[in-house]
Amino acid sequence: MYKCAVTSLGCKVNQCEAEAIKTQMKDMGYEICDFSKKADVYIINTCSVTKEGERKSRQMVRRAQGLNENAKICVTGCACQKEPEIFKNIEGVKIVCGNSKKHLLPKMIKEELSGIFVEDMAKYDCYDEMPDSAIEKTRAFIKVQDGCNNFCSYCIIPYLRGRERSRKIENIIKESTKLRDMGFKEIVINGIHLSSYGKEWDFKPSLKDVVKEICNISGIERVRLGSLEPRVITDEFLKVLSENKEFCPNFHLSLQSGCDTVLKRMNRKYSTEEYFLAVKRIRGVFPSASISTDIITGFPGETDEEFNKTLDFVNKVGFAWVHVFPYSKREGTVAEKIPDQVIKQTKILRAHKLSELTDKIGKEYREQFVGKIKGVLCETNENGVQTGLIKEHIQVCFKSVPIENEIIKVKITKVTEKGLWGERID
DSSP: OOOEEEEEOOOOOHHHHHHHHHHHHHHHOOOOOOTOOOOOOEEEEOOSHHHHOOOOOOHHHHHHHOOOSSSSEEEEEEHHHOHHHHHHTTTTTTEOOGGGGGGGGGHHHHTTOOOEOOGGGGGOOOOOOOOOOOOSEEEEEEEEEEOOOOOOTTOOOHHHHHSSSSSOHHHHHHHHHHHHHTOOOEEEEEETTTTTGGGTTTSSSOOOHHHHHHSSSOOOOOEOOOOOGGGGGOOHHHHHHHTTTTOOEEEBBBOOOOOHHHHHHHHHHOHHHHHHHHHHHHHHHHHHHHEEEEEEEEEOOHHHHHHHHHHHHHHHHOOOOOEEOEEEEESSSSSGGGGOOHHHHHHHHHHHHHHHHHHHHHHHHHHTTTOOEEEHHHHHHHHEEEEEEEETOOOOOOOEEEOOOEEEEEEEEEEEESSEEEEEOO
């Protein structure tokens, strides 16, 4: 039997697509093996969000070539959508497949095609169905949307993923039901710009309908949302979420900067005042909700005063956690040409300072759970220590015999460096 190894870099959407490709390759008779093993076919789903993502993508291609010089190496995803010739010129690469053709890659392999298959995503308006995907043993990630129309000044993704496209809700329900039948208790809803789900249909159905329909599938015990924009947080949206006991009150609400002048240069579509209003709305309905975000440090022109405003805003919000990224210049974006580019050392120092603050705030947020009884969806066990997630997407550890894919009641006893510690009570 021929062997195929698949790896994916970057976002959860990329990982969903990689899992779908694995399913297709299995159906073609391939044995799926770990990417570190010798295989006949290697598939790399690349990332272009940062320069580091692109570098790692090229590195994985060369790693595959080193594992088996006679293997067929196939590259897909955002980095090769951006620079197909660079990847095609790497020794061993047979197929360079752009984002619009990703769902056809296994068929290309079967037909023994070779070459570059990349289209201009600006002209692409079709949502491509792919086979069912599942990433983790207890949580299944389902893709419901692709593309982005926002064109933030620092981001190249709209050029590489194309315009916003939504998946038909009947197909979402069908896949969610299959995932339930496979034993998954939690569904995580993902998209490139998830808040825009249904926009091309005048939001009929909308994201809240997707959540409601998946929550209504018997046997699914948890439903979680991927990254959101502040504008989707309306009273009506929150009302629907609160009416479904399966919904997990975990909101990853995109911020990028806590300073209005920087947000304007970023071409973000909200102010810090509007963002904070969304936070207050969430906490008015879900008082203990975890609110997380992404923040870029050292965006072009960012002054010390502007950075300090971000620090103050982060303090004000009280995030559960923050993903902090030093700004990465992307060729072809508006931000590349903004004057007063911040030097690398300053970007890194600001990222370090912000991370220290957010670690402190995150611990303070987790203190509220001490003494409470929470349901933990068990995932892994190492040396008698069980780990899993509560609905607020916080990791809990407790002593136990190995348990997998069960929700266990745990009394939280203390805050740890990155999560919580507790005692099993049932």
